[in-house]
Amino acid sequence: MFQEIKPLNTVVALEGSKAILVCLKREDEIHPIVSGNKFRKLKYNIEAAKKENKKTLLTFGGAFSNHIAAVAEVGRLFNFKTIGVIRGEELASKINENATLKYAKDCGMVFKFVTRSHYRAKDSLVFTALLKQEFGDFYCIPEGGTNALAVKGCEEILKEEDFNFNYICASVGTGGTLAGLINGSKPSQKILGFSALKGDFLKKDISKFATQDNWELLSNYHFGGYAKINKELIAFINNFKATNNIQLDPIYTGKMLFGIQDLIAKNYFPKGSKILVIHTGGLQGIAGINARLKHKNLPLIH
Structure with missing residues (x-):
């Protein structure tokens, strides 16, 4: 298909994460449109x-x-x-x-x-x-x-150097990416999926393809449902970009990283934890979301 690049793991700053290492795997840089997952x-x-x-x-x-x-x-x-x-x-x-x-x-x-x-x-x-x-x-x-071939492709996201992380985090839309990460991970690692949709029904979809049980689906950071956003999320995404010079999308990665920061604040992760966050792309959708935000006189994603 395309000539695959090796996405880099970039250390990023989140509020309250001084005692925790957070790295972002830049899958979004594989291709400007056919990016990430x-x-x-x-x-x-x-x-x-x-x-x-x-x-x-x-x-x-x-x-x-x-x-x-x-x-x-x-x-x-x-x-x-x-x-x-x-x-x-x-x-x-x-x-x-x-x-x-x-x-x-x-x-x-x-x-x-x-x-x-x-x-x-x-x-x-x-x-x-x-x-x-x-x-x-x-x-x-x-x-x-998402199908069996998609999960096979997503199993290739994690590389040898990624097995040193305690936690692997990814946003979840249909479950294929998370299933691939679960299958490609070590049993000692914890895979966390941040649902972009309301409800826990995705657990069943993920379980159809997952070959390990070292995972958890978190359903508290969907901001009201698929493609739903508010001023708090917009401010987080804009602040993250200002701090790290990395663009997040509001449907998937923005919600996930907001959730990770919230979990850090709630001491979900032990001190010294190493967290690998998968940036699954999706940046093309920002223009459409901004058009909707402008129509509603809400702040835009920069």
């Missing part, structure tokens, strides 16, 4: 699509989906046709107002906008049959990219 998740899926002689990639996502943007970019780079099944019929008339969808369209992606109720049935055999009837043969990549 999107590179990992798509790597073996693209290989499989090529082996099966598929010419079209079809996938699913919402208004600010990093996955939609990444699949569209992969299609452009490797000459696949791409189809995005998008949650929310109202978005059909707002493509040019949405930075993510406009980017995907400019890469050549064709959209099918569906209602939220229809979207919930996207994994059914009937829905798949209707898509094949409309678009013909395609290689289907699940929402968020």
Whole structure:
């Protein structure tokens, strides 16, 4: 696929972390669009699509989906046709107002906008049959990219030097990245997943792929649900960038690092702990979030 770089582990400063080492693995620097966990998740899926002689990639996502943007970019780079099944019929008339969808369209992606109720049935055999009837043969990549091949790719995130860390932290959207980290870690390490969504249902999805039990899903830092943010989170993200010169996204990594700082303040981590935080990318979504914040007269992410 792409020529893979070796992401560096960068020491970062969090409030109250003087007795604790916090390092950020810069997976976001792998590629400007297909970055972080999107590179990992798509790597073996693209290989499989090529082996099966598929010419079209079809996938699913919402208004600010990093996955939609990444699949569209992969299609452009490797000459696949791409189809995005998008949650929310109202978005059909707002493509040019949405930075993510406009980017995907400019890469050549064709959209099918569906209602939220229809979207919930996207994994059914009937829905798949209707898509094949409309678009013909395609290689289907699940929402968020999570499947067995995606987990295989995410197992490659951790390298030899990462086994010295006591804790590995990652944001969780569909669970594939965390499952890969769990499988690629040492049993002595604790893997912490910070859910970007409400509820504990992701535990079941992670358990389907995880081969160890050295993990925990934390569900207290979603800020109201997927893509929900407030002034406190915006201030944290902007302050983190001012302090560390590293951009965080508001849907995933920003919430995770906010949670880690809060856990440090609550003495969750013993003194002397070494924490490795995975920056999973997602920076392309900031433009869309800022457009929403501007409309609501809220502070912007810098």
